[in-house]
Amino acid sequence: MTHKPTLAVVGATGAVGRVMLQILSQHADVWGEIRLLSSRRTAGTTLAVRGEQVTVVTLCEEALEGVDVALFDVPDEVAAQWAPVAVAKGAVVVDNSAAFRMAEGVPLVVPEVNPHAVRARQRGIVASPNCTTLSMIVALGALHAEFGLTELVVSSYQAASGAGQAGVDTLRAQLSLLAAEPDAGTAPGGVRRAVGDGLGPFPAPLALNVVPWVGSVRDGGWSSEELKIRNESRKILGLPDLRVTATCVRVPVISTHSASVHARFESEVSVERAHEILATAPGVVLFDDPGSGDFPTPADVVGTDPTWVGRVRRSLDDPQGLELFVCGDNLRKGSALNTVQIGELVASEPAAS
């Protein structure tokens, strides 16, 4: 593109949208006009981006007129309806929802792993992965390039903000209710009684608890979130037969997803070589010296861009296996940052002849 492209942020008022505005304000400014769109509910509010107050407008055909790149951070069904409209108006859509991730002709992109896939878009849409997949895939992509990945067993520790602003508000409300109940947490059913009906988007109390269910019910007892990790990892890495098993668990953390990952490779691995790869991989911070207290935790990772990796061990009974613990801020690399990075890749493409 030769002029500075016009950007639309669709869903600017949401949990992801607000972080996206921060990131756009911090990155090198490749954009011309930046338009902020949301639903009728919040249209008219003003939000700061690049140091200026911008009034949010309702998502409609007119608001998409003249847009070159549209970053979509809205629920699946809103993206499914409106992304094709934006494409018809001439925009390239970068979609953060699940609506198009597994669709033919829609690349699923992580700029550190498969940047070239952006150009393979056949429908004007590029998808950004699920936040849980994103919390680990940059590190796994780097290890795969050297060792050849064959299997993943993933257990997640997912933050409340993965369920949007409603998730954050719910966890905070539950924590203040529990603050007044010193015995909740040791008495059977005590947490449930203290939080009452205030479960918000979660299927069980989240404060002082962990909830082994994220998403909706799929065949065989799987959750949609667990299948996303499998399908999306395979698509991003270009490994359609990768063995993947995931168990997704919500934990009482505000933001930043973590995952305990058991990874098997085609060749023998060593902690030393894995450390070298991770220490130099773009978008990864290696933080791995437990004796000195160095391992990633959400409280230390929140608000930062990279994927943090620690607890690197070679499986004791398998020279081809590695164990890792990874943390990534689900509102930054896990969604807003990855979407902005893809948008910047599109903006940097030479103009079509």
Add this chain to the structure above:
Amino acid sequence: MTHKPTLAVVGATGAVGRVMLQILSQHADVWGEIRLLSSRRTAGTTLAVRGEQVTVVTLCEEALEGVDVALFDVPDEVAAQWAPVAVAKGAVVVDNSAAFRMAEGVPLVVPEVNPHAVRARQRGIVASPNCTTLSMIVALGALHAEFGLTELVVSSYQAASGAGQAGVDTLRAQLSLLAAEPDAGTAPGGVRRAVGDGLGPFPAPLALNVVPWVGSVRDGGWSSEELKIRNESRKILGLPDLRVTATCVRVPVISTHSASVHARFESEVSVERAHEILATAPGVVLFDDPGSGDFPTPADVVGTDPTWVGRVRRSLDDPQGLELFVCGDNLRKGSALNTVQIGELVASEPAAS
């Protein structure tokens, strides 16, 4: 034993000891005298057991005189020093610490899995496993009996009380500090600033966080807790070559450990058959219907005796693999209950001729 045996609870004032007194008060009363022992610090306090107030006395040779069974719930080094003294006085020791678990001639017992091992004691000591191993091993033992276990990949979600009363107090104190700081949890370093030096027994803040480190540093980047899961599972199940990999993570839950378990077996598995086995296994509650909100969480399991199992799935890429999510109250089955159960097995032995 023909007379009602005399019982000593060593460490009666601790997190595990206090729950043990509750359990002794609820179970069929097989004991004669029950003596409560602790350190000089708390000796003289009174605690209720079987509806009576009993004065706690200092652990010393005299206090062990005439004891038939001694349940030890004290730190490793105290058990290492005093268990042999109790044995020399004629007691059978059931030890809840790590001091003797891997020792030759000391059986490591889970009554639902390997009750007969109690009789194989050669040193007068029977050990009770680590709480994390105990949170899953009853369910895995039942599945192993049918399918033949070959491999475990475990990620834990361990509660604060696994670090004793100090762990509980620390988590509560951190939560009240954070209640006054609505932005901690989203600001980089915010949780650390809010909790300050009050880390207690944990190597990082636990409130609004998860901490992928439990125990002390071992070779290869492993923690002592992770190696315990491997070594103890092998010993309890009598499978010295079982492939086991574990990642231990502390979560902001007061009591009840959870684990996400990937288990491989010698034969093909099915969810249906696994459900049948788990539904009838002693000490196990199957709670597995996510569509109706049925999966175990610590908030619902705390204060109960069994191992709760849910999220049973067959690995999508492996007909011999099962995924499970298990919860067990680390202060009940995870320590106090298992120890009392072993003590009751010993008490029920026919008197030696």
